Amino acid sequence: MTEFILVPGMFTGAHVWDQTAAALASSGAGVHTVALTGLGGSRGTATDDADLETHIEDVLALIDSVSAGAGRDQQIVLVGHDYGVHPVLGAADRRAEHIGRIVCLDTGPAQDGMPALAAVANPAAREKVAERAGAEGAGRGLAAPARDEWQRWGSTAGIPAAALDRLTALASPQPLRTLLQPLRLTGAVASVPVTGVLCNANGSTIEMVQRRVDLGDPVFLALADPQVSFFELPTGHWPMLSLPAELAEVLLRAAAGEGHRMVPPGSAEPPAHLRPFLLDVPEIPHERIGNVDLYLPEAGGPRPAVVFVHGGPVPAGVRPTPRDWPALRGYARYAAAEGAVGVTLDHRLHDMADYPRAAADVAAAVELVRADPRVDADRIALWFLSGGGLIAADWLRKPPAWLRCLAASYPILVPVPGWGPVDGRFRPVDAVAGAGTLPVVLTRAGRESPEIAATVEEFMAASQKSGANVEVVDVPNGRHAFETLDPTEESREAVHRAMRSVLGHVSH
Template sequence: MTAFILVSGMFTGTHVWQDTAARLTAAGAQAHTVALTGLDGPRGGTVSGTDLETHIADVLAVIDSVGTARDRKIVLVGHDYGIHPALGAADRRAERVDRIVHLDSGMPRDGVPALAAVPDQSLRERLAGRPGTGRGAGADAVLAPPAHDEWRIWGSTAGVPDAALDRLTALAAPQPLGTLLQPLRLTGAVTSVPTTGVLCTGNGASIEMVQMLVGFGGDPALQALTDPRVSFFELPTGHWPMLSCPAELADVLLQAAAGEGHRLKPADEAEQPAHLRPFLLDVPEVPRERHGNVDLYLPDAQEPRPAVVFVHGGPVPADARPTPRDWPALTGYARYAAGSGAVGVVLDHRLHDLGDYERAAADVAAAVELVRADPRVDADRIALWFFSGGGLITTDWLAAPPRWLRCLAATYPVLAPLPNWGLSGTRFHPARAVAGAGALPVVLTRVGLEMPEIAATVEEFLAAAEDCGADVEVVDVPHGHHSFETVDPTDESREAVHRAMRAVLDHVGRRDLPRRSGDGPPEAPGRAVR
């Protein structure tokens, strides 16, 4: 007999588990929902001093009520914020819990409050700086629940029926701020408990994306996900699968309880991770100069030459080695540009976490100024080329392109914040910024086998580009994957790289400057090529 203990997330109570619990029971399991103090029942009920320890005690009470039968297996499921009290309780009853399921949730660490997992970055900053933010004061302060049209701030509502969203809003309760601000304390006992991650792809998470992060190496927490006791499942839905697909969720939970699921490959296995495999083209060796975090690949030329600045994606763990500027794909592109007569530039920027986009953007801007100040560079002929998660940094350059920026390129980019990245309220939204691009040429390389959550952002960008008449050339790689330059060394891939490079070099090589906003009467905008 498997006993599932279900812990809900922010603003929600036991009611969200109704359909999933019924299906688990019908399958012969037990299903116990945890009523978290102050959150359960219609609109909840403020209880003085409610904090994370209060909710950990709520979960412990349910674990202890299940009993100690030898043939009963306890699977503890934490959704969203619910993983914090679930882990806290499991750390104190590690011998009783057989598996922990992270249901579209983060990986809480000892000493870190649940506030760190709140998806809205601006809200995190306000609450961290002003603990009294919200209704009430001190120990009784609360965060008001979302209105009907605000749930998307907390996670994608994809797949949730209208009636279910109405009910979710009607029963939502204020979240006691103490539950978010109090650090989680773990002894380490919980590390002995097998775990399963259930990723909701509609909310911006996927197994492929986690495997890519693991491949970067460095972060011990990510490397721990390759333990054979850790498994993964995906659900093609938004952040509330118990409302959008309760039957499918119940099936996944039963499989997780049986120890099934996908296992990740360790970063140090014999097969090289994608970002360290050889570049698909033979490119010439050229002189390289290192200036702080910026590398220049220099062409054989006497006069100042145009430059192409290649901006890596991420987030990349801060202790990952080698750093991106030594990755074969990026050095391959830079040498290709230098061999074609332009200065190729690769830099390391500090996009180590989703909250780092501001400083990463500043790093890129500083690197561009360093390049433009170099006497071997024609400061009026610069191209910027962004990859993967670095695509969000295109925002500033699209919204107000400087006159010297001749071309902006993006390869398998993220062009709108993913729902669970917490960036929807920030400026980093290229699909919106493209309206300001004017006559700036954009060369976008799109792979046909892209991760669906990233592909959706590319399509959003292209639709916006078409609406505003932006000048976008799309280079398609129909059978290409993310990082196709190292994982798909095919003729199709090689031709795509050649075509994108030719387009960028053609734009950056022109000596005449197209007019831009602020330079006088604008040129007729280009046409988005779909």
């Protein structure tokens, strides 16, 4: 028998677990919900002296109570949602021998020394906490969200209207000390198996985590440990309200040791970004100038250029760097074989906060290319891929006359909730209103992750409203990065069509 201890997140009390707890209990499991001190009461009150240590003690008290009555064959599974993972980890670190598994519900495992505030993805929400703490002192509570403000703290997708009303009515101010006090761990918790439950409408998927593992991101490499498993739910940040029965099933499967395991680097099959380009393109030599590579056509005279901008974030230590990945090299060689200068570059998008400096790297690379005598400075195209799509906002807002075309393949065109802070300047969905007659060639992957597909649909709606000149190339059965994942005839034809369109615009 499994004993579940369910710990709520910010502003919320034990009541959020009601339906999921009932479903777990009906399966025969033991269920215990934690009422964290100062939460789950009146909207207008907060316990000023409650901090993270207070909430760790709340969880410890319940662990000790359950352990005292548990049989030898019973296991305790700690489930932490949102902020709740911090007291869960703090308590599990002190009672590791009693814990069979930790479940991180739509939140990452916190690190030693990290305050809960560091895990808040929304920059406006983080600033609000910092301003409140600075103005009134850390002993005061952060006001609970109004009904239309929950989206600041996570996607509300799937929550029924009545449940959102109740969530708002029963929410409590969050004691600021709970967000500002660093989590302290001895390391004992590392022995406890962990399951992550990702909510894809809030911006997290198993596929995305695997990509970060493939890139060698040190934070994500730990998630390839055999003790770590994953599940995914098609909903927003509060699955206990939007999919309570489905969440209960996932928790039972997690307790049984099920779940998806990440493939560690160095496995037999190369990671997606290092697999071959889907087209057989000529081996055209390139020149390397700083962080920029030029693939030069045989045709003489100044030639148009296509600059390919990789996605990210990509950890700083990744080797090979993106400009040497097969897809980027393949695109650049294809452009050169057709008579244009193909350009790749490395930019410094290593974190979601790095968009300004990555955009500066792209702008500098474009100027370097335009200054090259082998390039026709008045015939340039920019082609953005994946997370590089947000950088396109700079070029859509007020396109220069020499920019003849802007292309984007499986792009992110609105910052995704839950991914971390992004400068407000990088919103192509807003910038497209200034695009005028600039041709935009947009390649959509039909099997795109829902959270990225939603940004593309929002961009398309904004484009139609503003009358932007957008051509769509669809790959119905293609995935994100289909050029190396899905080498099908459909994918090849999509690449051909997009390239023909882009080169047609820069060649006139």
